[in-house]
Amino acid sequence: MTPSAPLQHVAEHLDALLRTAEVPDYAGALNGIQVEHVGPVTRCALAVDASLRTIDGAVAAGANLLIVHHGLYWGGVQPLRGRTYERVRRLLAHDVAVYSSHLPLDLHPSLGNNALFARALGLEPTGGFARFQPIAVGVMGEADIETQSLADGARAIAEREGGSLVTVGVEPGRRTRRWALCTGAGASSDTLREAAASGVDTLIVGEGPHHTGVEAQELGIAVLYAGHYATETFGVRALGMEVERAFGLPWTFVPAPTGL
Numbered sequence: 001m002t003p004s005a006p007l008q009h010v011a012e013h014l015d016a017l018l019r020t021a022e023v024p025d026y027a028g029a030l031n032g033i034q035v036e037h038v039g040p041v042t043r044c045a046l047a048v049d050a051s052l053r054t055i056d057g058a059v060a061a062g063a064n065l066l067i068v069h070h071g072l073y074w075g076g077v078q079p080l081r082g083r084t085y086e087r088v089r090r091l092l093a094h095d096v097a098v099y100s101s102h103l104p105l106d107l108h109p110s111l112g113n114n115a116l117f118a119r120a121l122g123l124e125p126t127g128g129f130a131r132f133q134p135i136a137v138g139v140m141g142e143a144d145i146e147t148q149s150l151a152d153g154a155r156a157i158a159e160r161e162g163g164s165l166v167t168v169g170v171e172p173g174r175r176t177r178r179w180a181l182c183t184g185a186g187a188s189s190d191t192l193r194e195a196a197a198s199g200v201d202t203l204i205v206g207e208g209p210h211h212t213g214v215e216a217q218e219l220g221i222a223v224l225y226a227g228h229y230a231t232e233t234f235g236v237r238a239l240g241m242e243v244e245r246a247f248g249l250p251w252t253f254v255p256a257p258t259g260l
């Protein structure tokens with residue numbers, strides 16, 4: 001018998017695990033079920049972003065639940081016209097539901113982007129970093145490792161996902177003793193201030209504006225920019241494994257175009 005589960009059950013399971021109701025987020029995140037379907041769920045597709053491309057990827061994979069990190073509503077209230085209409089039309093035409101999890105997925109201790117990216121680099125988080133209201137989105141910890149070898153690990157992950165690594169302040173022989181990590185748009189004046197105040201010597205992020213590199217150099221902090229997309233592929237993949245474990249549902253990761 002092919003495994004299946006009602007959307008409501010899958011969403012309730014993920015909401016409880018990710019603490020969707022308790023974790024604050026930006027208004028556009030709209031965590032939880034974003035689009036319902038007739039269902040039930042028979043296969044999940046996982047993607048970092050909800051887009052025409054990932055909706056088509058879900059349909060091509062035969063999935064009828066698309067689980068994403070960046071949902072459909074970042075643009076705020078939009079008329080259902082043009083590409084916004086087209087997204088909804090394709091979802092409804094193929095009975096594909098959408099479930100989204102932004103900060104709840106970023107900060108989850110075992111399924112989250114931050115914890116999993118840190119572990120992929122061989123780092124073990126011991127505390128929170130990147131405060132947002134009462135929560136910490138990122139992680140930090142201690143190490144004694146050559147910064148260059150962390151950069152090599154981050155580069156391998158960036159390139160595996162079709163991206164590339166940019167670094168600031170990675171000098172030969174330099175060692176990382178206290179690191180902080182925040183996936184996605186993790187470099188900002190705020191996170192650099194927080195890093196400096198916490199004695200962090202290496203900041204690992206997805207991306208950040210140009211001025212963060214300039215500020216980091218002045219602060220003596222090395223920054224590894226591994227790409228917004230690449231650093232946020234971990235959480236949705238972990239959710240794929242979780243829905244398979246909990247409901248026996250098969251899943252497919254839908255990648256972004258190379259080099260995003």
Ligand SMILES: [Zn+2]
Pocket residue numbers: 070183184185228232
């Ligand atoms: Zn993001």
